[in-house]
Amino acid sequence: MRQTEAIEGGAVHPDDTVAEGVTWLLDRYEYSLYNYLLVQTRNPEIARDCVQHTFVAALEHLQRGRTVQAAWLYKVARNKGIDELRHHQRQDAAADLEVLAAADSSPRAAEVRRAMAQLAPEERELLYLYDVDGFTAEQIGSMIGARVSAVRMRVLRARRRFREVYEREGENHEAAR
Amino acid sequence: MKRHARYQAMLATQRDLSPRQHAALTQHLSRCAACQDEAAAFATQPSALITQRGTLPPSDIRENVLAEAHRVRLCHTPFITRMRAVQLAIVGVVLAAVAINSPLPRALGITPGASVTPGPPPGFVCLPSGAAIPSDYHIIASPSDFKTGRHGWIHQSAVASVANEIAQPTWYYYYQGAASEMSSCRAHITTVDIEVGVNPDGPGTELHAVGALTGFQP
Numbered sequence: 001m002r003q004t005e006a007i008e009g010g011a012v013h014p015d016d017t018v019a020e021g022v023t024w025l026l027d028r029y030e031y032s033l034y035n036y037l038l039v040q041t042r043n044p045e046i047a048r049d050c051v052q053h054t055f056v057a058a059l060e061h062l063q064r065g066r067t068v069q070a071a072w073l074y075k076v077a078r079n080k081g082i083d084e085l086r087h088h089q090r091q092d093a094a095a096d097l098e099v100l101a102a103a104d105s106s107p108r109a110a111e112v113r114r115a116m117a118q119l120a121p122e123e124r125e126l127l128y129l130y131d132v133d134g135f136t137a138e139q140i141g142s143m144i145g146a147r148v149s150a151v152r153m154r155v156l157r158a159r160r161r162f163r164e165v166y167e168r169e170g171e172n173h174e175a176a177r
Numbered sequence: 178m179k180r181h182a183r184y185q186a187m188l189a190t191q192r193d194l195s196p197r198q199h200a201a202l203t204q205h206l207s208r209c210a211a212c213q214d215e216a217a218a219f220a221t222q223p224s225a226l227i228t229q230r231g232t233l234p235p236s237d238i239r240e241n242v243l244a245e246a247h248r249v250r251l252c253h254t255p256f257i258t259r260m261r262a263v264q265l266a267i268v269g270v271v272l273a274a275v276a277i278n279s280p281l282p283r284a285l286g287i288t289p290g291a292s293v294t295p296g297p298p299p300g301f302v303c304l305p306s307g308a309a310i311p312s313d314y315h316i317i318a319s320p321s322d323f324k325t326g327r328h329g330w331i332h333q334s335a336v337a338s339v340a341n342e343i344a345q346p347t348w349y350y351y352y353q354g355a356a357s358e359m360s361s362c363r364a365h366i367t368t369v370d371i372e373v374g375v376n377p378d379g380p381g382t383e384l385h386a387v388g389a390l391t392g393f394q395p
Binding site for chain 2: 026030127128131153156
């Protein structure tokens with residue numbers, strides 16, 4: 001499979017050389033995976049380690065002659081993120097959040113980040129995967145091991161929770177002015 | 178009520194509905210005020226959430242991954258295809274089985290499971306018992322290979338990853354992927370030090386146990 005075909009197919013095939021394949025994956029997914037893991041873990045260091053782990057796993061996968069697709073990358077990143085969070089029950093998550101919010105490009109982005117931080121990890125993850133990265137309910141279902149109908153229902157709940165929290169954040173912000 | 182909930186779930190994930198689902202939802206919206214309100218509230222959410230995609234990843238991620246890719250490329254031996262490796266390994270297993278059952282090893286006191294093995298062919302490394310294996314020697318085999326005592330192969334170019342915890346002396350074949358020669362010989366693995374990790378492919382799929390050996394008994 002040639003590189004252009006790989007791009008159209010959204011996957012890297014083992015016929016591409018391993019180095020070419022992983023470079024293409026980095027070009028295409030590094031940015032989105034890092035932001036996904038930031039939303040999921042709220043910790044830049046953990047996000048960084050998880051992204052690196054994911055691409056090294058992709059490298060190994062390609063080397064074994066297997067195809068790497070977006071859903072596979074996200075699944076690996078997700079599992080690693082969950083694993084890391086379990087091992088790092090950190091006390092300074094709030095401080096991390098403020099560092100991230102301060103680095104956001106606009107006040108609105110910071111507000112959204114604070115609202116997202118109040119959601120459960122699964123709610124944050126679903127909103128990010130569906131609305132930001134543009135995966136379908138079916139693709140998300142295959143990543144998290146859930147049926148399409150269950151994904152749709154969970155996205156609905158996450159949207160409602162986000163609306164509730166975001167509106168409250170907005171009110172608090174107004175009151176603070 | 179159940180049907181209404183289903184429409185609400187469709188409302189939250191409108192982007193990837195089938196044309197048929199979309200038509201059904203539109204019809205429902207035309208007569209359900211509650212869903213109309215919810216649809217209006219959800220309409221602006223994606224644009225708010227998209228702001229969460231604005232952080233640049235640290236540059237060292239790319240550098241480290243590409244350095245690893247470069248290292249793998251240097252170690253990789255392209256002439257050994259996977260099929261070829263399997264074929265040669267099978268030949269190695271058969272030859273060894275023949276050798277073990279032939280009168281000569283028995284006459285020399287060599288029996289299956291004994292701690293004496295033939296010496297390695299030229300170009301192979303066999304280390305004294307308990308010696309540390311160079312860090313670029315790794316195992317490629319599934320955990321079931323370890324558990325059932327089947328043959329596995331050790332390849333220089335493999336990289337460390339995830340595996341199950343196994344520390345059981347078993348007979349293995351290994352080969353060295355040198356540029357011009359490839360063969361197999363037996364080694365007695367005394368200890369195996371493998372990291373415990375998550376199988377990224379999920380349950381039920383083959384987990385490649387790739388870990389560093391800590392001891393060999395030639």
